[in-house]
Amino acid sequence: MTGIVALYIFMLAAFTGYEVISRVPVILHTPLMSGSNFVHGIVLVGAMVALGHAHTRLEIGIGTLGVLLAAGNAVGGYVVTERMLEMFKASGAKAKKGGH
């Protein structure tokens, strides 16, 4: 990837993120933060590539830690976001009584 193309991608992605969020109601701030937290779990892909090409013992050790952490970010982010969003229902959907 050439530097200037990468710079364009960077700029467009930054505007995209700003636009996507700018009209969000406050009621969704917490799930949305959690959702964006999940999205940067894509670091898992990078951690896999880094570990997949590691040679020395030090690189493998750090790479393994990276994959472990990244998988935690992706899976944990998904699970908690899904749990929160699952609960949002409108009146029409005949809200069931809460309870433990």
Added chain:
Amino acid sequence: MPSGLSRELVIQASYFVTAVLFILGLKRMSSPVTARSGILWAGAGMAVATLVTFLYPGMTNYEWIIPAMFAGAALAWWSGKRVAMTDMPQMIALYNGMGGGAAAAIAAVELYRGETGSYAVTSLAVAGGLIGAVSFSGSLIAFGKLQGLIKKSYRFAGQQVLNLLLLVGALALGVMIAGQFNASPAVVTGLFLAALILGFTMTLPIGGADMPVVISLYNALTGLAVGFEGFVLGNAAMIIAGTVVGSAGTLLTQLMAKAMNRSLGNVLFSGFGDTGGAATGTVTGSMKPIEASDAGVTMAFAEKVIIVPGYGMAVAQAQHKIWELVQLLIDRGVTVKFAIHPVAGRMPGHMNVLLAEAGVPYDLIADLDEINAEFETADVALIIGANDVVNPVARTDKSSPIYGMPILNADKAKNVIVIKRGQGAGFSGIENALFYLDNTRMLYGDAQKAASALIQSVKAVG
């Protein structure tokens, strides 16, 4: 197995699909109607990207990759399924810190190997590693504070100077690495140590009340770090997803800070968060108690009731009882709405999650801008576990630490009923003038028990 060229095509096309799914998913998550499908779309994108990465040319070390993936995924799955909704903010901080740590780990692997090549790529690896490491250690502290593992806010003279020195030191080591292209391992180690310590010392002095803003900031920083490492690895999915989160997270951080009437600089460098300033100003008048039976009757014969819940309600786990009460009132023909202050709960939007958990439909919930004009026409404003966010002092008393903070105008309602455990001042230690108004009655007791008593009282009206 496809040949080299078509394999490359499959990988790139899949990453492209992932990027599209992420953006559409985030877009869908910004409306309550489509939010649920949003996370599913984003999840599908993540699955595609993860699977296709196994096709990457020249991959080895599968004996490490696969167990590490499963271990991380299993731990996160287990903890994510178990965590209580009230503890959600610190869990987000923890998972976010893990992402930052992973970004730093990628940078560390690349920099120790010393084959990052050009000046620009090495600089990005350094920047991403630095930011990722700060986000990692900082998020761990944020988790510890909200979880109650770290109770004190550590402050000492010269703290800001130390932070500045750490930052300058880390940057200097970063410049050394970027300039030489092939720095000695000791310099790389120094960079990461400085960044990790900086994350600790930056976050330790910040009080619990400000933590949501800090978590949101670290979320944005992790996104940025992931984007930078994406440049280093030439991975478009990482660049796009990371940058989108970086900018979205920055905006979200600003919105949160604004909702809390704090500037970001203030949060990071002043440490108001838990000291709250001394209780100032004296309030005249007295607090007038009310019995649950009388309060229930007042609500049962009201036309419009607005409920203002605070974190105290969630701590007492009273939201289920409150929803039961609301359903009874609605059945009687009373119009009931929930008014949510942006900082109700521990994070903007947290209270909505807690109410949703109890089964409250989101169309009964209104935020500050929507509801504030309606208090004047409400017969009853019921305050449960909220304090500073309904304190009219914020509108009038310039000397008050909360002066200027947007508040819910509960004092404009015809009757105000406050459920409160005791007579003490609020979270910030500021006396609440609302409690002393002529139209305010205090219903003392535990939020859950008080709600049960109100239910009995409304039922008794028949």
